[in-house]
Amino acid sequence: MKLWKGRFSKAATSSADEFNASIGFDQRLYKEDITGSMAHAEMLGRQGIITPEESALIIKTLGEILDDIEAGKVEFTIESEDIHMNIESILTERIGDVGKKLHTARSRNDQIAVDIRLYLKNETALLDASLKALTDALEKLAKEHTDTVMPGYTHLQRAQPVTLAYHLLAYYQMFSRDRERFADCLDRIDRLPLGSGALAGTTYDTDRDFLAEKLGFSQVLPNGMDAVADRDFAIEFINCCAITMMHLSRFCEELILWSSAEFGFIEIDDSFSTGSSIMPQKKNPDMAELIRGKTGRVYGDLMSLLTICKGLPLAYNKDLQEDKITVFDAADNLKASVDIFTEMILTMDVKKDSMEKAARYGYMNATDAADYLVSKGLPFRDCHEIIGKMVLYCINRGIALEDLTMDEFKSFSDKFDDDIYDKISIRSCISAKKSKGSTSFDSVAAQLAEIDGSKK
Numbered sequence: 001m002k003l004w005k006g007r008f009s010k011a012a013t014s015s016a017d018e019f020n021a022s023i024g025f026d027q028r029l030y031k032e033d034i035t036g037s038m039a040h041a042e043m044l045g046r047q048g049i050i051t052p053e054e055s056a057l058i059i060k061t062l063g064e065i066l067d068d069i070e071a072g073k074v075e076f077t078i079e080s081e082d083i084h085m086n087i088e089s090i091l092t093e094r095i096g097d098v099g100k101k102l103h104t105a106r107s108r109n110d111q112i113a114v115d116i117r118l119y120l121k122n123e124t125a126l127l128d129a130s131l132k133a134l135t136d137a138l139e140k141l142a143k144e145h146t147d148t149v150m151p152g153y154t155h156l157q158r159a160q161p162v163t164l165a166y167h168l169l170a171y172y173q174m175f176s177r178d179r180e181r182f183a184d185c186l187d188r189i190d191r192l193p194l195g196s197g198a199l200a201g202t203t204y205d206t207d208r209d210f211l212a213e214k215l216g217f218s219q220v221l222p223n224g225m226d227a228v229a230d231r232d233f234a235i236e237f238i239n240c241c242a243i244t245m246m247h248l249s250r251f252c253e254e255l256i257l258w259s260s261a262e263f264g265f266i267e268i269d270d271s272f273s274t275g276s277s278i279m280p281q282k283k284n285p286d287m288a289e290l291i292r293g294k295t296g297r298v299y300g301d302l303m304s305l306l307t308i309c310k311g312l313p314l315a316y317n318k319d320l321q322e323d324k325i326t327v328f329d330a331a332d333n334l335k336a337s338v339d340i341f342t343e344m345i346l347t348m349d350v351k352k353d354s355m356e357k358a359a360r361y362g363y364m365n366a367t368d369a370a371d372y373l374v375s376k377g378l379p380f381r382d383c384h385e386i387i388g389k390m391v392l393y394c395i396n397r398g399i400a401l402e403d404l405t406m407d408e409f410k411s412f413s414d415k416f417d418d419d420i421y422d423k424i425s426i427r428s429c430i431s432a433k434k435s436k437g438s439t440s441f442d443s444v445a446a447q448l449a450e451i452d453g454s455k456k
């Protein structure tokens with residue numbers, strides 16, 4: 001039976017009912033909805049809007065309904081449209097007229113707004129725990145690979161040697177910023193819309209501060225029209241998800257490349273790989289590819305919600321019902337992606353020798369050779385040119401810079417001395433970096449120490 005049937009002389013067609021209903025997806029909010037209703041019922045009782053006995057009966061019965069839902073004993077109906085009216089109908093079935101008093105001084109518009117905010121507060125905490133596990137995993141791996149040398153790339157061309165620890169700590173920083181971004185977003189999620197009514201407030205002497213305290217919100221939204229119409233916080237949340245997915249997708253792309261025969265830097269564990277139905281030899285990095293694919297999907301969620309809200313007149317419009325699909329999808333996919341990614345990197349096999357071998361070829365010590373000449377008093381631009389010529393000379397002979405004889409070195413510049421060989425060795429190239437935040441072994445140790453220190 002429709003709770004709003006009074007004004008209607010005709011029932012909706014079943015296809016209209018089905019089209020209109022959100023219970024198929026918003027039933028996920030049953031707990032938040034009941035939590036919000038319990039606080040509302042308590043407030044109504046305290047304010048004398050309903051009697052203390054009515055308030056207590058509603059709260060007790062809502063608790064029973066919650067238990068029954070969790071025990072799988074409740075069937076929601078499309079007829080009751082959404083989670084709010086499903087629960088209210090069940091309440092009224094159980095306690096009659098008292099149940100009908102719950103919706104006093106409230107609208108579904110402030111009700112859904114509080115439900116999503118409660119859901120997102122919880123979801124943000126869960127995601128933060130997942131992201132923390134990921135940054136912990138990166139820290140652990142970085143500690144294991146402070147001496148693993150690999151090529152650092154720009155334009156996907158070998159550029160300068162770095163350590164794997166340095167590369168991993170770049171991701172540590174990215175995911176740490178993601179955690180900050182979610183925490184910042186939480187500040188705006190954490191504001192109470194309940195008590196705003198449909199859009200204009202209510203005629204009852206309600207206590208929104210009590211509701212905020214009871215439900216654990218740190219602020220009461222100051223304008224009721226904004227409170228029911230606003231989904232900025234949900235857009236921000238999906239934006240945080242999208243950026244985090246983007247970071248995951250960059251790392252996944254690297255893992256996909258690194259696990260190819262062409263790179264051969266890592267092997268993803270069998271438990272996170274799949275085979276081919278036709279090619280018996282194949283071992284595919286499907287998890288990494290799926291995360292990369294899901295990134296597109298989460299971007300879609302962000303674009304969907306932005307577009308749903310675009311041009312919407314104030315205050316509530318039914319378009320907003322679609323918000324939950326985007327929010328749930330983004331949160332679910334991010335959570336699943338982060339969790340699987342963390343396990344995948346913790347179990348992958350790092351082929352240190354291949355990484356280091358790759359770092360030995362490609363003239364990645366050319367900048368260091370130029371810096372050597374700078375240290376002998378030549379201007380950097382001239383050194384750049386001299387080394388460029390030397391690289392070309394070596395390419396034509398298929399040798400590395402360090403393979404040149406001293407005479408050959410001298411033929412390019414008389415500033416070269418025997419110590420050049422040590423200066424352009426791969427580990428020297430790494431340890432010679434002096435700037436703060438560099439790949440040098442000392443700097444990476446300092447970066448790890450700072451991470452350790454920030455936990456205390």
Ligand code: ARG
Binds near residue numbers: 322
């Ligand atoms: N199911 C609705 C939603 O998810 C709840 C709010 C409905 N309000 C309304 N006035 N029809 O947005």
